[in-house]
Amino acid sequence: MHLTGLAPLVTFVAETEGTAGGDPVAGRTPILPLWGELIFGIIAFAILYWVVAKKVVPNLEKAYAARAAAIEGGMAQAEEAQAAADAAKAQYEAQLKDARTEASKIREDARVQGTQIVNEMRGQAQAEATRITDAAHRQIEAERSQAAASLRGEVGRLSTDLASKIVGESLHDEARQKGIVDRFLAELESGDLKPQKVES
Amino acid sequence: MSLSLVGLALASEGESEGFHAPSPEEFYWPIFGSGDWTFTRPMLMMALSVLILGVLLVTLTKKAAIVPGKGQWMVEQAYDFVRNGIARDIIGSKDFLKYTPLLFSLFTLILLNNLFGIIPPIQYPTMSRIGFPIALTLIVYAVYHIAGMRRKGVGHYLSGMIPKGLPKPIYALIIPLEYATYFIIRPLTLALRLFGNMFAGHMLLLLFIMGGEYMLLHGGPGLKVVSVGSFLMALIFTAFEALIQFLQAYIFTLLAATYISDAISEEH
Amino acid sequence: MQGNIAILGYGLSAIGPGIGIGLIFAAFINGVARQPEARGMLQGIAILGFALAEALAIFGLVLAFVFR
Numbered sequence: 437m438h439l440t441g442l443a444p445l446v447t448f449v450a451e452t453e454g455t456a457g458g459d460p461v462a463g464r465t466p467i468l469p470l471w472g473e474l475i476f477g478i479i480a481f482a483i484l485y486w487v488v489a490k491k492v493v494p495n496l497e498k499a500y501a502a503r504a505a506a507i508e509g510g511m512a513q514a515e516e517a518q519a520a521a522d523a524a525k526a527q528y529e530a531q532l533k534d535a536r537t538e539a540s541k542i543r544e545d546a547r548v549q550g551t552q553i554v555n556e557m558r559g560q561a562q563a564e565a566t567r568i569t570d571a572a573h574r575q576i577e578a579e580r581s582q583a584a585a586s587l588r589g590e591v592g593r594l595s596t597d598l599a600s601k602i603v604g605e606s607l608h609d610e611a612r613q614k615g616i617v618d619r620f621l622a623e624l625e626s627g628d629l630k631p632q633k634v635e636s
Numbered sequence: 637m638s639l640s641l642v643g644l645a646l647a648s649e650g651e652s653e654g655f656h657a658p659s660p661e662e663f664y665w666p667i668f669g670s671g672d673w674t675f676t677r678p679m680l681m682m683a684l685s686v687l688i689l690g691v692l693l694v695t696l697t698k699k700a701a702i703v704p705g706k707g708q709w710m711v712e713q714a715y716d717f718v719r720n721g722i723a724r725d726i727i728g729s730k731d732f733l734k735y736t737p738l739l740f741s742l743f744t745l746i747l748l749n750n751l752f753g754i755i756p757p758i759q760y761p762t763m764s765r766i767g768f769p770i771a772l773t774l775i776v777y778a779v780y781h782i783a784g785m786r787r788k789g790v791g792h793y794l795s796g797m798i799p800k801g802l803p804k805p806i807y808a809l810i811i812p813l814e815y816a817t818y819f820i821i822r823p824l825t826l827a828l829r830l831f832g833n834m835f836a837g838h839m840l841l842l843l844f845i846m847g848g849e850y851m852l853l854h855g856g857p858g859l860k861v862v863s864v865g866s867f868l869m870a871l872i873f874t875a876f877e878a879l880i881q882f883l884q885a886y887i888f889t890l891l892a893a894t895y896i897s898d899a900i901s902e903e904h
Numbered sequence: 905m906q907g908n909i910a911i912l913g914y915g916l917s918a919i920g921p922g923i924g925i926g927l928i929f930a931a932f933i934n935g936v937a938r939q940p941e942a943r944g945m946l947q948g949i950a951i952l953g954f955a956l957a958e959a960l961a962i963f964g965l966v967l968a969f970v971f972r
Contacts, residue, residue, distance in 0.1 A: 461671060466660040466835060467828070467966050469767035471672040476679045477771030480686045484745055487690045489737035492697050496715050497733075499700040499708075506702050660969065725948065825959040832962040887955045894952065 592617040655850045658842035663764055663835070678765045681758060685748045693744070718743050718889060726893040728901075735896055738779060742772060743889040746830065750881035753838055754874050761834040761881070766827070773827035776892045784899030793899070826891055833884045837877045844870035910968040917964025924957035 461470055595617060665677035696707040704712055718740045723732040746763065753761030763769050784793045797814050798807070848866030851859040932950035936943050 461674065462661055462664045462666075464664075465969050466663060466764075467766055467831070467969055469770050470674065470676065470765065471767070472669075472674060473676060473679055473765050473767030474771050477682060477768040478775065480682045481741065481745060481772060481775060484686045484689055485738060485741045487694060488741040488744075492693045492711075493715075493737045493740065495697045495700040496712065499697075499702060499704070499712075502700075502702050821959075825956075825962065828962045828966055829955065829959060832965045836965060883951075887951060890948070890951065891955060 588621065591621065595620065655847065655854075658839055658846055660835075662842065663838075665760075676765070677760065678762045678768065681752055681760065681762045682749065682768060685745060685752070685762065689744050689748060714744065715740060722886075722889055722893050726890070727897045731900060735779075735893070738775075739889050739893055742776070742892060743885055746772070746888050747882065747885035750834060750885055751878070753834060753841075753881060754877055761838050763830050763884075764834040764838050766831045766835075769827040769830040772830075772888070773823050776826065776895065777823045780892075780895045780899040783896060787900045822891075822895060826888065826895075830884055830888050833880055837873075837880055840873055841870055841877065844873060908968070910970075914964045914968040917967075918961045921957045921959075921961035924960075925954050928953045928957060 464470070666674045667677060667680065669675050693711060696711045699705075699708065701708060719732070719736050722743075723736045723739050727735055749762035749768070752758045753764070787793070788796060797818050798811055799814075802810065844866050848863040848870065851863035851866060855863065928950055932946055935946045
């Protein structure tokens with residue numbers, strides 16, 4: 437390590453190899469190779485290269501190829517699935533559309549039918565009501581005329597009874613014969629008859 | 637490991653007195669043998685890294701499942717990074733598969749060996765011994781030149797390196813420059829960049845740790861306090877080194893891919 | 905004083921790449937700020953430029969060890 441100046445390389449190597457104590461190569465300048473190491477390095481690399489080229493790289497490339505194939509297969513599969521899903525979706529949408537139109541049609545029908553039913557019911561109810569009212573009227577009329585008829589008979593009988601009691605003898609046959617009661621009743625109805633005091 | 641190394645350095649300093657900055661000699665770690673054919677510690681680490689990577693990569697990718705497990709996923713992240721981020725982007729989608737194993741092994745090997753520089757029981761970047769970067773560079777160098785010559789033919793490959801349509805006198809300057817770039821400067825910088833970064837980074841860590849140790853053990857009370865700062869800097873630079881180590885592995889792989897792409901592409 | 909004057913040479917050689925790398929990343933940041941979607945493309949180019957500029961500093965470091 438002393439300051440020896442710029443000695444030429446060859447002289448220097450010879451010098452150090454000559455002066456180094458035990459091993460002549462120990463002091464060799466570090467940029468000159470030890471031949472053993474050089475050759476050993478080549479052999480070592482050759483071995484590693486052989487292992488890598490024969491065992492490692494083919495395996496890895498095989499894995500790469502298999503992976504690429506798997507990915508491509510996966511892609512195809514995915515595309516297929518996508519297509520199937522698309523078809524199913526289209527089908528579903530078509531069905532949905534059908535169902536929707538059907539539903540709206542049904543709703544429309546129902547509304548129409550409903551109004552129809554309501555109208556029908558209303559007509560029926562009206563008719564029924566009219567019918568019931570008519571029947572009631574008729575019954576009332578019948579009852580009234582019946583009542584009138586029976587009243588007429590009753591009133592006649594009563595008045596003749598009364599008159600008989602007043603007169604003292606039965607006027608029934610005579611009254612009937614002579615139509616007195618009818619006349620009386622007719623007068624009563626027309627309002628001509630004035631109440632009279634009957635003296636006894 | 638650096639710590640025991642510090643101990644060694646300090647023990648030897650007992651005689652010579654005073655602090656010695658870490659020197660390049662400390663990167664030489666013989667295990668047995670001597671001379672150029674010494675079996676060194678970085679060689680052991682290189683063997684270890686090849687073993688770890690080989691076993692790990694093979695076991696984790698053996699199943700090669702379509703849905704990856706955690707381990708396979710991690711390997712795939714690294715592989716994707718090299719395959720798509722480097723190889724395909726730079727070489728182009730036509731030829732890149734042929735070079736992916738090369739780039740992937742380069743990247744993983746360099747990354748793991750660089751990371752050895754901060755992994756506690758090892759703490760020594762293998763690539764700070766220039767033999768290993770040179771070895772890898774030689775392989776890349778051979779691959780890209782051979783690929784280019786095969787693709788275009790030798791003559792066409794060599795003539796294709798020179799840009800066309802320039803005024804004649806400039807060629808006198810540009811021809812040597814281009815050939816120097818392709819045949820000398822590119823491989824040289826490729827190897828030296830990796831080596832230089834790892835070497836300098838490890839040296840820096842050694843300096844801070846050894847300096848801190850020395851100040852703590854041999855300095856006065858004032859220096860003992862300062863040594864805390866030194867250790868703190870070592871910690872900060874360890875984190876910084878992690879970034880550099882990853883970046884260097886990336887750059888080496890990126891440049892290797894660029895050189896290959898340059899050699900085999902039609903235009904240029 | 906002990907030391908190696910070649911290390912001074914390395915210090916000098918690190919100035920240029922330092923400035924160059926600064927310029928490269930300044931341009932990179934500018935580019936990303938203007939067009940964030942171009943980040944991926946710019947990143948590769950920026951790191952490539954960084955590596956090329958850094959090569960000079962590496963040469964300096966290497967030469968510091970060659971001539972010491």
